[in-house]
Each structure stands twice: as structure tokens, then as C-alpha cells.
Amino acid sequence: SAVISQKPSRDICQRGTSLTIQCQVDSQVTMMFWYRQQPGQSLTLIATANQGSEATYESGFVIDKFPISRPNLTFSTLTVSNMSPEDSSIYLCSVGTGSNSPLHFGNGTRLTVT
């Protein structure tokens, strides 16, 4: 399975600032996704990171708040913009190979906004 490196692993940020999270995969993958897990909640899909085009966002998530880049088949970034305490969550990168294999996840970024 793909090895997924996500950084930073954790950060504490001030309200109003932005944080960019990086996801690096050790092999080319077809699909990359960004999930969020708020405290006590399930993992919620933010968007699908599309290589060479704009990300596809799920209902309730917008590009201005969560801009995503995917310049190639092994790398993606998620930015959490203009942060508020409600953005405190674990953000997870996941990848799918397009074959009959399950999604694999990075270790996540634990974000605390003060």
C-alpha cells in the first residue's frame, strides 16, 4: 500500500491566520482526498483533490476557506484559511489507487486554533 507522509503532524494557530498542510505519497496515486475529524465526530470528506484542475468540494465546504492544490500525482496541500476555534480538528489526507483497494490514510494533522 502507499506510504503517506503528512505534515505538520500538529500545530497550534491563532485565530485569523492560515495553515497549509502537506500530503506526500511515495507512489503515484489516482485519487487524493482530504477529510476532517472534529472532536467526537466522524470523518467528513472536505474535497477530492484533482490533479491539474480545481478540487471538488463537498456540501458545506468552499474553496475560499479550504483551498487545495494538487500539482502532480504524488502531492497535495490543503490550506485552512482565516482560522477560527471551530476549525480545530484533525485533518487527514487519504489516497485511492482506482483499483479494488481501500482508501489509505496519512497520520493526520491535529490543528488547534486559539
Add this chain to the structure above:
Amino acid sequence: DQQVKQNSPSLSVQEGRISILNCDYTNSMFDYFLWYKKYPAEGPTFLISISSIKDKNEDGRFTVFLNKSAKHLSLHIVPSQPGDSAVYFCAAKRDRTGYSTLTFGKGTMLLVSP
């Protein structure tokens, strides 16, 4: 509206006994179901899956049962071991390729005591 529900936030079991984790879903379009295990500070790792054309899938100590008419699945761990202590997420998707997205439950924290 939660499409995948894990109604038990936690479960405690003694080592050697059976652990049974339950999951219900509401979306009849779901066709493929997965269980993930998550340790603290790590991303979810894939455990076992089942297609809607089956009612049982077994992998070592782990067995997943699917009752499609009841929209219910369960994960059995026999025998349970202390190392199984983790949060278990039930997830569903519309097909088994990497292209379709996962919908997760909120998770059940399993504690296996020696």
C-alpha cells in the same frame, strides 16, 4: 443526517472474549462496506471489507457480517486481544473502486482488558 451510524460510542471486553461492533446505514445506494481501526495520533488503517453481494467475510480473527435487508453490519473480533484496543470506524461507499468516496460513522472505542 447521518448515513452511517455507530450507536455505541464505546465497548469494553475482556481479553479472549468476543468483541462485536455494530453499524447501521440508511443509504440503499451503498454497495461496499469497510472497517477501519484507528490508534491515537495515527490515521485510520484498513481492517476488513465486504461487498453487498456477500453476507460474511472473514480474515483471521476478524469477521464482518452484512444484513442488507436490515441495513446492518457488524464486526466480530475473536478472540479479542489488548492490542485491539482502538477506535473502530465503519464506512460505506457506492462501489469498491478508489474513485467513490467513503462515508464514515462516528466510531466505537474498543477497550480490551487483560
